[in-house]
Amino acid sequence: MHALRFDHFGGPDVLDVEEMPDAAAGGGEAVVAVKSSSVNPSDLRNVAGSFQQTTLPRIPGRDFAGVVVDGPGDWIGAEVWGTGGDIGFTRDGPHAEMLTIPAASLARKPERLSFEEASSVGVNFLTGWIGLVEAAQLAKRETVAVFGVSGGVGGAVAQIAHALGSRVIGGDRVRPADGTPAASVIQEFVVLDGGAEDVGSQIKRVTGGRGADVVFDAVGGVTTPAALASLAPRGRLVVISAVGRQTVEINLVTLYRNETRIYGCNSGNYDVVQSGALLKRLTPFFDAGQFRPLPVTRRYSLEDGKDAYLAVENRVRGRVVICP
Numbered sequence: 001m002h003a004l005r006f007d008h009f010g011g012p013d014v015l016d017v018e019e020m021p022d023a024a025a026g027g028g029e030a031v032v033a034v035k036s037s038s039v040n041p042s043d044l045r046n047v048a049g050s051f052q053q054t055t056l057p058r059i060p061g062r063d064f065a066g067v068v069v070d071g072p073g074d075w076i077g078a079e080v081w082g083t084g085g086d087i088g089f090t091r092d093g094p095h096a097e098m099l100t101i102p103a104a105s106l107a108r109k110p111e112r113l114s115f116e117e118a119s120s121v122g123v124n125f126l127t128g129w130i131g132l133v134e135a136a137q138l139a140k141r142e143t144v145a146v147f148g149v150s151g152g153v154g155g156a157v158a159q160i161a162h163a164l165g166s167r168v169i170g171g172d173r174v175r176p177a178d179g180t181p182a183a184s185v186i187q188e189f190v191v192l193d194g195g196a197e198d199v200g201s202q203i204k205r206v207t208g209g210r211g212a213d214v215v216f217d218a219v220g221g222v223t224t225p226a227a228l229a230s231l232a233p234r235g236r237l238v239v240i241s242a243v244g245r246q247t248v249e250i251n252l253v254t255l256y257r258n259e260t261r262i263y264g265c266n267s268g269n270y271d272v273v274q275s276g277a278l279l280k281r282l283t284p285f286f287d288a289g290q291f292r293p294l295p296v297t298r299r300y301s302l303e304d305g306k307d308a309y310l311a312v313e314n315r316v317r318g319r320v321v322i323c324p
Helices: 041-048 122-135 152-163 196-206 224-229 252-258 272-287 302-313
Strands: 002-005 016-019 029-038 064-070 079-082 098-102 143-147 167-172 188-191 212-217 231-239 261-264 296-300 319-322
Touching: 002 302, 016 302, 041 302, 064 098, 079 272, 098 272, 122 152, 122 212, 122 231, 122 272, 143 152, 143 224, 152 167, 152 212, 167 196, 188 196, 196 224, 212 224, 224 231, 231 252, 296 302, 302 319
Parallel strands: 143 167, 143 212, 167 188, 212 231, 231 261, 296 319
Antiparallel strands: 002 016, 029 064, 029 098, 029 319, 064 079
């Protein structure tokens, strides 16, 4: 089989297409013929050496969709999807023609999604679900402010909140493009280019002075003061990133008087088996049309895998996928 591989850290130029032995399923394993695998910003950072756990040489990639070709008999021929915080880091990922994973991680792809669409879901929707549902424990009719709503994670969070019966306020430098999933579910939009108090005042104005029950900050760092200023009493802040700066000052008196709770969430801590279980919980929402991935705007062959990484580095709109 052929695979995109790197043996030292750096930019996309360290990636090479290599010929490797065909994958074969051992005990408790399955082999998936990869039909499509997306390229996430975290894949780019992984190749650059930003994650201490990554071992080399390594085939990168996290999110994938394909067909089972070896493993448990009742899975042969099944169309599956997956992701994981271990594949691409401590075990080989799906930027290859074939992927070997634990059979326990197999999850059937939603019938409504194409392979390309299914391969662009994992990191975004798992991060949103873990932060919004498992950490913040969002309740029906609460208000959620999503910072970075025009991005992949932000768009997923907006859809999850809407499906769970919450009011959604979007925040970003630019409004989500018409026709994107996030654009159809946000009730209000706030531009995130002012100071913390300005952003907080805008969100409190559109919530009748109360503020948001949950702020899901998919940006972090530069937006943390604004996120804290936007919270309602007993509000919850979910942080998944730190852009611009990794350290912020917090007024502890304001924090405890407001009974603010802060959650840090990292989908990378969920391995491929745990991620597969979460994807099974998301499947009904996709089959019902309640969740939609961002549109796939760039498609590359495995041989042009470097260009796929460069497209993500250049921040193209929509999702980028590699189709071996």
